Amino acid sequence: MQRIAILGRPNVGKSTLFNRLVGRKIAIVDDTPGVTRDRKEAEAIIGGVPVLLADTAGLEEAPPDTIPGRMRASSEAALRQADLAIFVVDARAGITPSDRAFANWLRRAGLPVILVANKAEGRLGTQMALEAYELGLGDPLPVSAEHGEGIGTLHDEVRDRLADTGRPARDAADRPLRLAIVGRPNAGKSTLVNTLLGEERMITGPEPGLTRDAVALEFRDAEGPIRLVDTAGMRKKARIEQKLEQMSVAATLAALKEAEVVVLVLDALLGMDEQDLRIARLAEREGRAVVIALNKWDAVEDRAATRRRLDDVLTASLAQSKGVAVVPISAATGKGVEKLMPTVREVYALWNRRVPTGELNRWFEAMKERHQPPLVDGKRIKLRYATMPKARPPTLAVFGTRAELLPEDYRRYLVNSFRDAFAMPGVPIRLNLRGTDNPYAEGEA
Numbered sequence: 136m137q138r139i140a141i142l143g144r145p146n147v148g149k150s151t152l153f154n155r156l157v158g159r160k161i162a163i164v165d166d167t168p169g170v171t172r173d174r175k176e177a178e179a180i181i182g183g184v185p186v187l188l189a190d191t192a193g194l195e196e197a198p199p200d201t202i203p204g205r206m207r208a209s210s211e212a213a214l215r216q217a218d219l220a221i222f223v224v225d226a227r228a229g230i231t232p233s234d235r236a237f238a239n240w241l242r243r244a245g246l247p248v249i250l251v252a253n254k255a256e257g258r259l260g261t262q263m264a265l266e267a268y269e270l271g272l273g274d275p276l277p278v279s280a281e282h283g284e285g286i287g288t289l290h291d292e293v294r295d296r297l298a299d300t301g302r303p304a305r306d307a308a309d310r311p312l313r314l315a316i317v318g319r320p321n322a323g324k325s326t327l328v329n330t331l332l333g334e335e336r337m338i339t340g341p342e343p344g345l346t347r348d349a350v351a352l353e354f355r356d357a358e359g360p361i362r363l364v365d366t367a368g369m370r371k372k373a374r375i376e377q378k379l380e381q382m383s384v385a386a387t388l389a390a391l392k393e394a395e396v397v398v399l400v401l402d403a404l405l406g407m408d409e410q411d412l413r414i415a416r417l418a419e420r421e422g423r424a425v426v427i428a429l430n431k432w433d434a435v436e437d438r439a440a441t442r443r444r445l446d447d448v449l450t451a452s453l454a455q456s457k458g459v460a461v462v463p464i465s466a467a468t469g470k471g472v473e474k475l476m477p478t479v480r481e482v483y484a485l486w487n488r489r490v491p492t493g494e495l496n497r498w499f500e501a502m503k504e505r506h507q508p509p510l511v512d513g514k515r516i517k518l519r520y521a522t523m524p525k526a527r528p529p530t531l532a533v534f535g536t537r538a539e540l541l542p543e544d545y546r547r548y549l550v551n552s553f554r555d556a557f558a559m560p561g562v563p564i565r566l567n568l569r570g571t572d573n574p575y576a577e578g579e580a
Contacts, residue, residue: 136178137297140189140213142241143223144233148253152223152280153190156181156289182294183310183362189213214241219296220248221289222272226255226264238270247296250275251289256282262539265569274524274532287392287421291527311353311362312483315394315423317414322400323430327466328352328365331476356476364390391417395486395527396424396479403429403441403463407448419456419563422528424486426479426561432463433470457551458560485562489526496520498556499533506548511540529553530565538568 141149157177175190191213214220222241224234241248252264255277267275276292278285294310316324332354352363391397397418401407418425427445435441442461449459460478464471490498499521508516518535531553533541550564 136185136187137218138187138189138216139181139219139221139293140191140217141221141223142191142214142237144231144237145192147223147225147228148280149223150190152221152251152253152278153177153188155280155283155286156188182290182292182297183313184294184297186293186297189217214244214246217246219293220244220246221251221293222248223251223253224267224270224275226252226260226267226277228254229263230266230269234267234270238272242271248272249289249292249296252277253280255279256284265539265567268569274530283389283392284421287394287423288527290393291395292525311360312479313362313364313393313395314479315364315366315390315397316400317366317391317397317418318400319402319408319410322402323466324400325365327398327400327428327430327464327472327475328363330466330469330472331363356480358480361476364394366390388417391423392421394418394423396426396483398426398428398475398479400428400430400466401445403431403435406441407445412448412452415453415456415459419453422563422565424482424528424562425456425459426475426482427459427461428466428475429461429463430466433465433468438463454547456561456563457554460561482561485559486528487526488529488557488559490523490529490557492522495523495531498553502549502552506545508535508545509542511537511542516541524567528563528565529559530567532567532569534569537570539570541568 141153143149153175157179177188179186179188181188220241222238224230250267250270250272252260252267252275255261255264256279260279261277264275264277276285276289278289280286290313316328318324332352352365354361354363391414399411399415399418401411415425415427427449429441429445432438442463445461449461450457453459460482462471462475462478464475466472499518503518508518510516514537516535516537518533518538518541520535521531521533524530524532531549533549546566546568550566554560554562554564
């Protein structure tokens with residue numbers, strides 16, 4: 136079993152992240168720095184890989200005979216035993232001299248490192264996380280360990296890095312696709328699961344809310360194994376009153392955030408309402424690929440009008456996942472269900488796709504020639520080049536002078552053009568902008 140050490144200075148959220156990845160509260164968490172003194176270890180499944188995860192004390196510069204000094208020695212021992220390090224920084228606090236010192240120490244250790252910018256809630260947090268680029272440890276992953284944001288992406292990164300060590304815990308061809316079935320109560324999620332499995336595994340009936348917990352199941356399709364999670368139906372927040380239902384919704388959210396592909400089951404007779412959109416937007420925000428299963432299609436009388444209404448809602452409300460795949464099905468009769476998993480696999484392949492740098496920059500130059508970046512405060516934004524640091528979901532990093540000031544409409548232009556040029560419908564696309572130092576910037580007109 137491979138070992139992972141979580142490292143970082145005090146109070147950056149290492150223990151919260153440890154608890155989140157392990158799936159239960161093992162480490163004590165408090166705002167007081169230095170709560171963790173002894174390192175804790177627990178087995179976990181991260182990205183489908185069994186690992187031994189170690190939560191370490193905060194890294195501090197201190198004499199060896201002091202408590203902080205002994206805490207650091209314990210953390211160093213954990214690092215020596217690890218196959219992979221997760222280095223945690225606080226996105227809200229910014230990069231400190233201690234972060235820089237320990238980043239240099241990690242580089243000298245020669246161990247693979249995943250840089251996690253914690254406390255990066257929301258869009259502003261993601262922008263603040265970009266400051267961690269200066270540590271020279273690769274692309275920072277913005278996460279919120281407390282709220283569960285970005286944890287699915289961290290699962291993906293851990294899996295890929297452990298495979299790169301040359302000692303993968305599970306053969307890539309036999310690694311299950313992580314699939315979550317989500318939607319409102321009584322949309323037909325459990326009936327769909329039973330049809331996919333070919334057995335009455337889940338209790339179903341006309342009563343809404345029969346499924347209370349997120350239930351994980353494994354099966355195989357024509358292309359390989361799938362780890363499927365059937366989740367409880369998610370009602371509007373104002374209507375969630377009982378503690379049991381609150382726990383059910385929390386389990387559903389956790390399953391969605393740790394999935395790779397999310398199947399959103401809609402009742403075709405009711406259409407897509409605001410709660411369905413909230414679920415879809417959450418999946419989109421987490422960077423998960425989405426497929427819509429339009430259930431009870433056999434009971435729809437005017438199918439053309441139903442599809443038009445759905446397409447209008449998707450176009451207006453899910454701009455970041457433009458072209459999301461819709462599969463009309465009847466979970467009860469099985470009609471159309473045979474098309475669902477091939478569609479999931481196609482979307483999953485797009486979600487994993489990388490574009491070669493040369494091809495990417497030929498597109499980028501063409502987009503700049505077609506529409507030059509606008510002036511901001513009377514000064515031209517000079518975009519220099521683009522890279523694709525990661526897939527899952529496809530992520531663009533654009534570098535240039537004052538790139539971080541690029542207006543929202545030009546950002547949308549780049550994302551939509553990228554989606555169209557490289558045929559990636561229905562997949563969320565990330566755009567990270569990073570300014571470069573320009574010694575002549577002050578004198579520019």
